[in-house]
Amino acid sequence: MKGFAMKKIGQVGWVEKEVAALGPKDALVRPTAISPCTSDVHTVWAGAIGDRRDMILGHEAVGIVEQVGELVRDFKPGDRVVVPAITPDWDSLEAQAGYSMHSGGMLAGWKFSNFKDGVFAELFHVNDADGNLAHLPDSVDDKTAVMLCDMVPTGFHGVELADIQFGDKVLVIGIGPVGLMAVAGAAIRGASEIYAVGSRPNCIELAKEFGATHIINYRNGSIEDQVAQLTGGKGVDRVVIAGGDNDTFITAIRVLKPGGKIGNVNYLGEGDYVRIPRAEWGCGMSHKQIAGGLMPGGRLRMEKLLALVTSGRIQPGKLVTHEFEGFEHVEEALMLMKDKPKDLIKPIVYVR
Amino acid sequence: MKGFAMKKIGQVGWVEKEVAALGPKDALVRPTAISPCTSDVHTVWAGAIGDRRDMILGHEAVGIVEQVGELVRDFKPGDRVVVPAITPDWDSLEAQAGYSMHSGGMLAGWKFSNFKDGVFAELFHVNDADGNLAHLPDSVDDKTAVMLCDMVPTGFHGVELADIQFGDKVLVIGIGPVGLMAVAGAAIRGASEIYAVGSRPNCIELAKEFGATHIINYRNGSIEDQVAQLTGGKGVDRVVIAGGDNDTFITAIRVLKPGGKIGNVNYLGEGDYVRIPRAEWGCGMSHKQIAGGLMPGGRLRMEKLLALVTSGRIQPGKLVTHEFEGFEHVEEALMLMKDKPKDLIKPIVYVR
């Protein structure tokens, strides 16, 4: 079986591997569309999760079920499915506690191209098929569906962590594909004004289409100043962080009202500490609440998001700016994510 | 001062009254637009809150501040304001407990045309002006704003009580003006499919425009059967009740999944008991949760809803089907609410 892999830190290439062993609750899936993610870039070139040798990359895929274990109830070969980036162990204590994405240890619900081979392969393995696959209706095309693996649930989880309420004014920091979905999520979660921070023209355009009411461009002054101006000095009710770095939290705390909430879904890859500005955090007394977390995975989440697609609430396919036909283009697509040309939001590779 | 009043149960008419005394935190407001509500009809003709003599009717109004008490900080004569139907006592224990609408006793946050004269008057009294008025920006017209007094917050509270989450399938029972706003609220709260129950053509049309994905018409069979068909027998995640009667809860429980939630905002005017079907309620074990409550009032709520209007998320002015110029038409408008002609959703009377 062929796959496109991280050969070691800083190097990618094709590998030939055995197909993974199939447990009684597992499935093997043949991808029909895959999408590289900034995480893949971090994994390979920043060594974000440490060294890996010949590990197949990728965690965003839709495909066709090839084979299932004997205890799988609801899926059979030939079924069209979407596979979440996070595939928890549902009987773990962490899942029982409501944090399935940390099943087996912090972040360990993330298995693809982390603890096992990813989805940039002719076939890939899914643990707990009944709990982690979702049937894909004919009405949803691959381009849209593959955005449900990670971009939509991650962006929407930022909205959930920030706990947006009717009429809230919301700052979304970062309008790459995840931030754009955070904008879309905030808009259908009841936000009134949405201030989207970014500067790339096609991202700005899509942010507006997805519900941003105002754009904050770094070039026009600090985020703090622009938020102050937009809110008459009062600050925002909620912040979703979908970009930036450790110090983005300093900005978030500064622009937030007391009692406000921060939902972070930006993976912080570098540095020792996130810093919280003591005084603006009310000396620890401000009720400015800070939450950050990996997206929830699993089947139910996929089904809920699919329902938002089929009912026309969201159009995540609009994130896709670059489409490739043929598995052999996966490297090209990945390099796009690495090089981030100006007109890129998200590339996709069809494998069929 | 002239006002349009309930003279006794079953009788309305004009009255001449003294202007209410102004406490140090109160305001007097001169309405510029008022709207009669089904509650006014119940109050007069069904005696829903008991007998009242010469009590001025109405609890939906926008207007201009005429006078304020000496402790009022943020409002002054000439300010354009929207006034919520519910005007709590904010220092009450109930408000401190998070239930301001019950300040001073169950439902006692509802004061207009209940414990004191209402807004169908040349001038009306507002307790705690700083806590209960909201500034109305020029960009929001009276037609839209007067829907924020009761229709929008009541419909949206149904959505809040039902605790709608991303991707939920939601049944909204009743698509009068409150139910229509529940549909709109569900759509911007993250619902996927919204099944709206009703039969009047213009309500159906507006329900679809506000986000209903499917219409359930009583004439096409029982709600239970239609929901079963739409959901493949699985039922809905949430129900908002904005119409019907005591037995509507039987339907709601039947169509709800275990773990689902009912948010009721329909005022139940008659009968001794709401009945919950024991078996379908899982013998008390189903986690089908039942909540019902009066809308939250106060200034913050008004400001949050205004922000949804000015950011273009909701267009509640579309509820208004009948417009009258001149205070003298208030009776005519009220009788419309009583007679409910086929093309009525909501009437409004401009007073200027």
Place this chain on the structure above:
Amino acid sequence: MKGFAMKKIGQVGWVEKEVAALGPKDALVRPTAISPCTSDVHTVWAGAIGDRRDMILGHEAVGIVEQVGELVRDFKPGDRVVVPAITPDWDSLEAQAGYSMHSGGMLAGWKFSNFKDGVFAELFHVNDADGNLAHLPDSVDDKTAVMLCDMVPTGFHGVELADIQFGDKVLVIGIGPVGLMAVAGAAIRGASEIYAVGSRPNCIELAKEFGATHIINYRNGSIEDQVAQLTGGKGVDRVVIAGGDNDTFITAIRVLKPGGKIGNVNYLGEGDYVRIPRAEWGCGMSHKQIAGGLMPGGRLRMEKLLALVTSGRIQPGKLVTHEFEGFEHVEEALMLMKDKPKDLIKPIVYVR
């Protein structure tokens, strides 16, 4: 394999059966202590769950693991375990939605002596051993541990459903074993005054020991009157229902403050409807919230409750009033639950 069974509605007796087949994630457990429950009585003599033939009874047991499937990670033959009455399918959509007790359908997380043979057997079968068993430390005796299967988690779930906050005044209706644990749970959840409704002397004594501050005896007048007197007419913040019948909800609604919450864990075995008094429910507007649900099962819940035992917060072994040595006494123990002699709270049968 021998077991004590419901032979048909109204008849019990010993049966000889094959040991259940063991799936790869399952376990077989040999009980060391079992306890009959009122549910067993309802199952047999009231036909509460319909007819069953030769179905082994019982859902409260601690024991020793006899055998495990090849995918079980954390348990091995010889391990001492406590087994919750509710053993969910953790990869189900319902579990992913947070309602594992309804996995596979309403109440279907309850499998023992419902969908499969129960624990009154030489060996019994547990689905998903890693997700549903908990290791029992030597410091916890069987008498205490067997109360963790159903009595403690059910009583505590009533407290959770009622959402008790610091200083709340709480009414607990019913002080059988579940109600007594609701009293204990309310006391360590922050309740101030706890009004326990009951009349049996040893239950009253234990209720006081577990934290009840006042006893409401049916013989001294209505619950409504007594609560009114105790609270100066203000009512209680929370009600936990652990006894009574459909009409107990009428009382609960009447004594509850607006904004209050009812947590029901009483299995309602008869009648068509639970009735909610319309007027006292504020015409559907009171925010008196009604929730009822089956206890959450699974391993994590057992571990959390065990930690409350080992840290000395609760002493559920005190519920046990009657102890039997030898499996052959299970019928005797069950008949005690049926006949409910005055000095009975809970019987236990040691099998060793």
Place this chain on the structure above:
Amino acid sequence: MKGFAMKKIGQVGWVEKEVAALGPKDALVRPTAISPCTSDVHTVWAGAIGDRRDMILGHEAVGIVEQVGELVRDFKPGDRVVVPAITPDWDSLEAQAGYSMHSGGMLAGWKFSNFKDGVFAELFHVNDADGNLAHLPDSVDDKTAVMLCDMVPTGFHGVELADIQFGDKVLVIGIGPVGLMAVAGAAIRGASEIYAVGSRPNCIELAKEFGATHIINYRNGSIEDQVAQLTGGKGVDRVVIAGGDNDTFITAIRVLKPGGKIGNVNYLGEGDYVRIPRAEWGCGMSHKQIAGGLMPGGRLRMEKLLALVTSGRIQPGKLVTHEFEGFEHVEEALMLMKDKPKDLIKPIVYVR
């Protein structure tokens, strides 16, 4: 009127002042018992809130109502009352949003010896008497009641922010008076094991009496190591921070499970940043949630805590280690808080 004041940063002394003006909703209270707080020490000697001249100190007092404004409904001269340290403006937007302690601006619900004269005076002023005073029953002595002003609600708020659930293992960092009440609060909120961090013998003794199951003494190694040992390397579910400094959050994040929560009630007086360790925080993805906030004040909170006292759930009077008779001893009591002798937990001064 005489008062004991901060004369400037670093200097205290007696001042003679006019009695504050009484608004229509206000009250004047004559204290019968007062207690100095570490905050008073920070205010004077660390200049924590900036310079203040001749500002009367103190925010913990019980007393007798001397005079009330004409709109006060529920209190009259002669009434015995407890006064919370935080006295919000209940009609503010912040209070309506659920964050009354920030009414009028971040932390601005804290008025005594911050924005106005404090309670170390012959008479002190209380805004919104109906919303901020609570009647003190005869059965509660001054020693106990004065602990309800700040020590109990602050410690308990840490427990609320950490959102402790049944069976949780909880680390409480700091066992001064606030931390001790956090221990007591955790115990009656459902914690199983409570690890209390401290080293002073009488604090350790009281921590155990209040519910700590284990003591972590800085002298026996790092908190991280000791928690790891106590929890088998798994970490705790919850952390309440009631002592330490900015870097205490580093420890808290390290010992917390994914999905865990931190509730901070420690006033962070110095330094520019609180630091969150990036890797242990799961690169922003760990769901280790961070909340910190000023105690909720107001009447309802006082009444709820009083109910916990009268029902015997808490004995906060045990915090008082030093008692003085006569107002003239307030300086002595304050210097005790400054010098923190080994046997001190909390001093009190009776004024009668």
